[in-house]
Amino acid sequence: MQGLLRLSAVCVVGALPLLPAAAVSEEFESAPERSAAELLPARLVSGPDFHVVDPVAGDGLMNHFVLESRFGTFEAYGRQALAVRVQEVAALRELARTSDVEIVAGGVAQGVQSEIKTATNVVTHPVETVSGIPRGIAHLFSGYRARGEEAVAEAKKDLQSSGDSTSAGGGESTVARTAEKGKRAAQSYAERYLGVTAAERDYYRRLAVDPYTDNQLLRDTIRRDARIRAAASFGIRFVGLPGIPGIALTQRAVDAIYNEDPAVIRQRTRTTLAGYGLSAAEIDGFLDAPNMSPTRQLSLLTAAAALKGVAGRGELFRHSIGLTSIEEVQVYLASVALLVQAQAHAPLASIVSGVRLPAALAADGRFLVCAAFESIYWTEGVAQLEAQLRAALPQPARSAAREVWIAGELSARARAALESRGWELHPQNLPP
Numbered sequence: 001m002q003g004l005l006r007l008s009a010v011c012v013v014g015a016l017p018l019l020p021a022a023a024v025s026e027e028f029e030s031a032p033e034r035s036a037a038e039l040l041p042a043r044l045v046s047g048p049d050f051h052v053v054d055p056v057a058g059d060g061l062m063n064h065f066v067l068e069s070r071f072g073t074f075e076a077y078g079r080q081a082l083a084v085r086v087q088e089v090a091a092l093r094e095l096a097r098t099s100d101v102e103i104v105a106g107g108v109a110q111g112v113q114s115e116i117k118t119a120t121n122v123v124t125h126p127v128e129t130v131s132g133i134p135r136g137i138a139h140l141f142s143g144y145r146a147r148g149e150e151a152v153a154e155a156k157k158d159l160q161s162s163g164d165s166t167s168a169g170g171g172e173s174t175v176a177r178t179a180e181k182g183k184r185a186a187q188s189y190a191e192r193y194l195g196v197t198a199a200e201r202d203y204y205r206r207l208a209v210d211p212y213t214d215n216q217l218l219r220d221t222i223r224r225d226a227r228i229r230a231a232a233s234f235g236i237r238f239v240g241l242p243g244i245p246g247i248a249l250t251q252r253a254v255d256a257i258y259n260e261d262p263a264v265i266r267q268r269t270r271t272t273l274a275g276y277g278l279s280a281a282e283i284d285g286f287l288d289a290p291n292m293s294p295t296r297q298l299s300l301l302t303a304a305a306a307l308k309g310v311a312g313r314g315e316l317f318r319h320s321i322g323l324t325s326i327e328e329v330q331v332y333l334a335s336v337a338l339l340v341q342a343q344a345h346a347p348l349a350s351i352v353s354g355v356r357l358p359a360a361l362a363a364d365g366r367f368l369v370c371a372a373f374e375s376i377y378w379t380e381g382v383a384q385l386e387a388q389l390r391a392a393l394p395q396p397a398r399s400a401a402r403e404v405w406i407a408g409e410l411s412a413r414a415r416a417a418l419e420s421r422g423w424e425l426h427p428q429n430l431p432p
Contacts, residue, residue, distance in 0.1 A: 029413050031058030031377040039063060039375075044082055050089045052082070059133045060379035062331075071096075071217060077134055077327040078374050079408075080334060088215050091207040099225045133381060136325030140332065140356045140371075141385040143392030189288045194262050199226045205258035212257075212293035214326060250305075253298045262294045272301060276314035285321040291329045292320060303336045307343055310360065312351035319356050332358070334372030338405045338428065342368055354394040367397040374408030378417045386421065 033055035036045045045052055050069035057064050065076040069089045076082035196211050203222045204211035213219060249257070256265055266287055273283045286292065292300075300320060304313045316336060323329045339358045342348065352359040352367070359369040369389070376382065390398075404418065405426045418425060 026383075026417070028380045028383060029377050029411065031060045031375070031379060033057060034063075036065070040079065040082070044079070044086055047086065047090075049093050050086065058375050058377065060377045060382040061133065061137065061373040061375070063375050074215075077330065081327075081330055084210070084213075085215070088209055088213065088218050091209045092218060092221065094207060095221055095225060099221070134325060134327040136323065136328030137331065138385055138388075139322075139324055140328060141389040141392070142356060143354055188290060192290070193293055196262065197226065198261075201258050210257075210293075210295050212262075212295045214293075249299060249302050253302050257295055257298060265294055265298070269297060269301065273314070273317060276304065276317060278314050278317060282318060282321065286317050289321055289323065291323055291326055296329060296333060299333050300336060303333075303340050306340045307348065307351075310343065310348045310351060312353065315351040315353045316358060318353075319358070322356075331372050332356075334407060335370040338370035338372055338407065339368070341428065342370065342403075342405055342426075352394060352397065355389070355392055355397075357389070359397070361396065361400070365400055366403055367393075367400040368403045368405060370405040372407040376406065376408075376410045376414045378411060378414040382414070383417065386418070390421070 035054050036052035036056055039056055040052065049071070050067055053066040053068055056066075062078045065079075065082045067074040067076060067082065067085050067089070069092075071089060071092045074085045074089075076085050193212050200222050201211045203226055207222075209218065269287065270283055273286060278286070286297070300316060304316055307313055320329075320332060323332055336358045339348070339360060342360070342362075346366075347363040348360045348368070349363045350361050352361055355369060357369050357371050359367065361367055393402075401424065402422055403424045403426055405428065407428055410418070410425065410427055415425060
């Protein structure tokens, strides 16, 4: 955490002229520890085979939940991610009830390992182990221009290396290296997501969980059980579970996730993205982005379609290509969903480039940025990230009325600090 704050401080040096004089020496607050019952509806606090560990730690933007279950211990960044994990525990419980595959904490039969964390210190000391801002979240506050400059610098370096190699009479060209890099990305994506069979997708559908989940234990269990059932030529009947939580998809998109080969979805997506003005290289980058599963891609496509009439929707996909972690992807997609809510509230004219968080200009000239953070406190780290965000704003946004749409709640100090910096706040009530 300290290392992240030092890095953020370096990034903010150029933004200091934007800060009010009082902000440089102001007092900050710490995100308090809170009980799960205070933060969550009862259905997410505990249930059959699981409970959320107390106390719950926050990082100034989100709460870090630790869910302990008979199948292992899961971490969830924010309430929406927790709801997904609770649903997956219900699916594991249903599989354990009806399946011949033994499910144990940390793996399934024959010792298949999962990515679920079972370290005792996570359960015993959740605050000490999960209180920092995750990798990638600070990245959302930086300017999109910065990534472009880095790409130009990297390209120049490649060209220089290529020239040196050519003059030496050997070595592969920049074009060849770029092609090989793209090939490896596509192969990695295919290995991670495109191997889900139709039989497995049917399991996921009946269990109402994402067939492209990063819950490795659930994936291993379904893959093994689906093979056993297929070999025995008989089916399985599950108790119906609620729909996938936190995923805003049309029925057509839901049907595609469960019923269509992901390779077919990819081909259709290519056509759609070309219609948004993305280049062939950008389309490849989006389709092969390691943290953008087919479900997450469809979620972003659904949101873009809901913003019909808003110019520059291709920027939403361009910004998503560089997302660096699962937590960052989750927050980004939830932030795009807030943008859809804002469009329903008042017409938007265009998506704004230059800002990684989803941002837009309204038809009346207002500038909106959407940040799906659930529990905001005015910590030193949050203050630095806010300054970094303002430094990244394009020129039209600096002179326009500025709004920030937030998913959850703010402390009184955070509200006052943001309003003093020119932000009009639109916090949204979390669903029950």
